Amino acid sequence: xxxxxxxxxxxxxxxxxIESVSPDAMRDxxxxxxxxxxxxxxxEVVKGKGLGDKRINQGPINVAYMMNMLMAAFPGCRIESIDxxxxxxxxxxxxxxxxxxxxxxxxxxxxxxxxxxxxxxGTVNAGTATIIF
Amino acid sequence: MEDFPPxxxxxxxxxxxxxxxxxxADENAALCKSTGVDPASDGTAHPIxxxxxxxxxxxxxxxxxxxTCEFDVGDGPMMGSSGVRFVQQLMVGQDxxxxxxxxxxxxxxxxxxxxxxxxxxxxxLHPAEGxxxxxxxxxxxxxxxxxxxx
Numbered sequence: 001x002x003x004x005x006x007x008x009x010x011x012x013x014x015x016x017x018i019e020s021v022s023p024d025a026m027r028d029x030x031x032x033x034x035x036x037x038x039x040x041x042x043x044e045v046v047k048g049k050g051l052g053d054k055r056i057n058q059g060p061i062n063v064a065y066m067m068n069m070l071m072a073a074f075p076g077c078r079i080e081s082i083d084x085x086x087x088x089x090x091x092x093x094x095x096x097x098x099x100x101x102x103x104x105x106x107x108x109x110x111x112x113x114x115x116x117x118x119x120x121x122g123t124v125n126a127g128t129a130t131i132i133f
Numbered sequence: 134m135e136d137f138p139p140x141x142x143x144x145x146x147x148x149x150x151x152x153x154x155x156x157x158a159d160e161n162a163a164l165c166k167s168t169g170v171d172p173a174s175d176g177t178a179h180p181i182x183x184x185x186x187x188x189x190x191x192x193x194x195x196x197x198x199x200x201t202c203e204f205d206v207g208d209g210p211m212m213g214s215s216g217v218r219f220v221q222q223l224m225v226g227q228d229x230x231x232x233x234x235x236x237x238x239x240x241x242x243x244x245x246x247x248x249x250x251x252x253x254x255x256x257x258l259h260p261a262e263g264x265x266x267x268x269x270x271x272x273x274x275x276x277x278x279x280x281x282x283x
């Protein structure tokens with residue numbers, strides 16, 4: 001019997017919530033990514049490009065939120081793979097909720113569907129992952 | 134027959150890097166905090182470093198990749214998708230290097246964007262001292278070709 005045997009297809013993973021996406025984090029990530037794209041740093045640039053009136057979260061941060069959800073749901077386990085599609089932007093101040101559902105369990109490998117939703121605009125990132133117990 | 138020129142032929146362009154990327158404990162802690170979690174206590178780094186390490190240490194900058202595709206980074210490349218397969222977990226303090234290449238650049242008509250190029254590239258992260266990749270990642274970017282939109 002493996003640890004994964006207690007998890008079944010259809011199991012809903014506990015959500016991971018970011019109450020308010022932070023522009024300070026975007027500033028930090030522009031350093032982590034060595035990519036000072038101003039749409040993540042300067043509201044006036046975002047407005048000038050017709051992309052809205054709030055700074056835009058870097059895409060990889062949104063993936064990190066989903067990874068955090070997985071790591072909290074499966075403590076001590078390892079992410080083997082993750083694939084995600086970027087469907088819409090996440091903006092400063094958004095409330096973001098990462099969630100998922102187990103789709104299959106095979107031996108010590110658990111497959112999941114993932115998504116990241118923001119209040120009022122629905123799913124902005126969606127994908128799949130496999131976890132190794 | 135499409136009424137726009139083909140995308141530049143860039144498939145196979147090397148993205149091998151020469152830089153060494155090391156995940157510092159301080160940066161890993163700051164990154165974890167910025168995403169709402171504490172750093173792991175077992176020496177593993179946040180797995181999102183798959184994206185950061187490969188982007189920072191690949192052989193071209195983001196702007197450079199765009200330039201190879203004859204696209205101005207100022208015109209707003211967009212992430213389409215990202216996938217990764219981990220062979221090993223990423224470790225704080227480990228030195229890594231990157232190999233990789235552009236897989237394809239495909240020009241398409243889009244209802245939303247007019248004409249766009251879809252760029253797919255693959256990067257691998259290796260221990261700097263050599264050896265098999267600890268991960269492989271495929272990223273897809275969308276490059277809107279405003280100048281070709283009718």
